[in-house]
Amino acid sequence: MPKRDYFNDPNAPVANSIVVAVSAVVRSDRGKLLLIERTDNGLFALPGGAQDIGESVTEAVRREVREETGIVVDVIGLSGIYSDPRHVIAYDDGEVRQEFSLCFHARPVGGSLTTSSESRRVQWVDPSELDGLEIHPSMRLRIDHGLSNTDQPYLG
Amino acid sequence: MPKRDYFNDPNAPVANSIVVAVSAVVRSDRGKLLLIERTDNGLFALPGGAQDIGESVTEAVRREVREETGIVVDVIGLSGIYSDPRHVIAYDDGEVRQEFSLCFHARPVGGSLTTSSESRRVQWVDPSELDGLEIHPSMRLRIDHGLSNTDQPYLG
Numbered sequence: 001m002p003k004r005d006y007f008n009d010p011n012a013p014v015a016n017s018i019v020v021a022v023s024a025v026v027r028s029d030r031g032k033l034l035l036i037e038r039t040d041n042g043l044f045a046l047p048g049g050a051q052d053i054g055e056s057v058t059e060a061v062r063r064e065v066r067e068e069t070g071i072v073v074d075v076i077g078l079s080g081i082y083s084d085p086r087h088v089i090a091y092d093d094g095e096v097r098q099e100f101s102l103c104f105h106a107r108p109v110g111g112s113l114t115t116s117s118e119s120r121r122v123q124w125v126d127p128s129e130l131d132g133l134e135i136h137p138s139m140r141l142r143i144d145h146g147l148s149n150t151d152q153p154y155l156g
Numbered sequence: 157m158p159k160r161d162y163f164n165d166p167n168a169p170v171a172n173s174i175v176v177a178v179s180a181v182v183r184s185d186r187g188k189l190l191l192i193e194r195t196d197n198g199l200f201a202l203p204g205g206a207q208d209i210g211e212s213v214t215e216a217v218r219r220e221v222r223e224e225t226g227i228v229v230d231v232i233g234l235s236g237i238y239s240d241p242r243h244v245i246a247y248d249d250g251e252v253r254q255e256f257s258l259c260f261h262a263r264p265v266g267g268s269l270t271t272s273s274e275s276r277r278v279q280w281v282d283p284s285e286l287d288g289l290e291i292h293p294s295m296r297l298r299i300d301h302g303l304s305n306t307d308q309p310y311l312g
Contacts, residue, residue, distance in 0.1 A: 015209050018176055020239075020256060053171050053254055057239040058311055078234065078309055081258070083176075083213040098209055100176060102237070104311075151307060153234055155214055155260075 003040075003091045007138055015088045015098035022060045023048025024106040025079050025146030026071065028124055033143070034108070035133070036068050036119035044133040046103070046142060047119070061104050069122045070114025073106035079146040080154030087138055103142045159196075159247045163294055171244045171254035178216045179204025180262040181235050181302030182227065184280055189299070190264070191289070192224050192275035200289040202259070202298060203275070217260050225278045226270025229262035235302040236310030243294055259298045 006012030023046040026034035035044050047068040051060040058075040065073050080103045087099035113122045125133070127147055135143070145154045162168030179202040182190035191200050203224040207216040214231040221229050236259045243255035269278045281289070283303055291299070301310045 018207060018209055020174055020176060051174060051239070051256075053174055054241045056241060056312065057237055075311060078237065078311065081213055081234065083207070085210045085212060100207075153309065155231065155234060156212065 003089050005087070005089050005136065005138075007087050007136075009086075012086075012088050013090050013096045015085065015096045017095055017097050018100045019097055020051040020057070021048060021101045022051060022057055022064060023101060023103045023142060024061050024065050024073060024075070025103060025143065026065060026069075026073055026106045026108055028108060032124035032126055033130075033147070034065070034069055034071060035123060035125045037121035039118050039120045042134070043139070044125075044135050045139050046146075048101070048103075049118075057102055058104070061106060065106065066111065068116050068119040070111045071108050072110035074109050075104050075106050077105040078153040079103040079105050080142060080156065082138070082142065082154075082156050084156055099138070101142070103146060105146065159245050161292065161294075162244050162246065163292075164242050168242075168244050169246050169252045171241065171252045173251055173253050174256045175253055176207040176213070177204060177257045178207060178213055178220060179257060179259045179298060180217050180221050180229060180231070181259060181299065182221060182225075182229055182262045182264055184264060188280035188282055189286075189303070190221070190225055190227060191279060191281045193277035195274055195276045198290070199295070200281075200291050201295050202302075204257070204259075205274075213258055214260070217262060221262065222267065224272050224275040226267045227264050228266035230265050231260050231262050233261040234309040235259040235261050236298060236312060238294070238298065238310075238312050240294075240312055255294070257298070259302060261302065
């Protein structure tokens with residue numbers, strides 16, 4: 001579904017929906033970070049997606065990470081809440097969705113790197129390499145929070 | 157809006173929506189807990205309600221607590237995430253909502269106890285008095301987590 005992100009944009013359309021999405025900061029034993037290259041816009045991102053009706057948020061995290069990366073994870077904590085009304089995403093069908101995303105800490109427990117229709121590349125990235133990758137500012141914020149080792153989740 | 161709660165009920169209807177709701181564990185300096193007696197069902201509960209489009213989750217907490225109790229709060233942390241697909245709420249208009257609630261820690265910074273159309277009583281309750289109050293099991297779970305002083309939020 002084609003879409004457009006508006007982030008702190010005074011000309012953004014008015015939101016008409018909130019949909020729960022989840023993402024995950026998955027770290028390997030060596031501290032590398034699991035990232036996908038999104039098929040829809042070519043940007044690097046944490047794996048994640050919308051929660052389905054009938055599953056809990058932690059079930060949504062495990063499903064999305066597995067679908068997009070092939071990696072099986074355990075969810076070990078919450079990294080942050082992102083519910084900024086100044087970040088909206090407009091879809092072709094008229095939906096304008098206000099950002100609502102929960103980002104979790106997770107660790108790999110199985111599986112192997114596998115691409116999907118939504119993720120044309122999947123890789124473990126050393127945090128020192130992040131500055132060389134094209135990443136949306138709102139996604140980079142989540143990554144930076146997830147790597148920051150603070151005790152309390154970010155509340156945004 | 158009349159409604160019915162189903163909690164771990166095999167005869168519950170199938171959910172068709174997820175709506176973000178928030179609630180707050182507000183503690184006084186003396187450790188008392190801010191509770192409302194709900195007008196719709198007479199049960200005691202934490203103040204809270206649905207997030208509005210156009211506000212962040214912490215803005216929703218401050219608004220709901222103020223509307224239902226008269227108390228102005230600062231949000232200081234996340235107590236738990238409640239997204240159990242086995243808890244659904246059926247409304248008269250056909251909506252069957254899967255539980256999705258974020259419960260926050262908050263502290264009072266102003267205002268005074270005031271009832272509302274949704275809260276026919278508002279009071280500071282000593283935790284030792286909780287067992288004498290009629291409280292829905294899913295709400296009691298949130299209260300118990302909120303009083304338990306654990307570092308990591310509950311992920312449910």
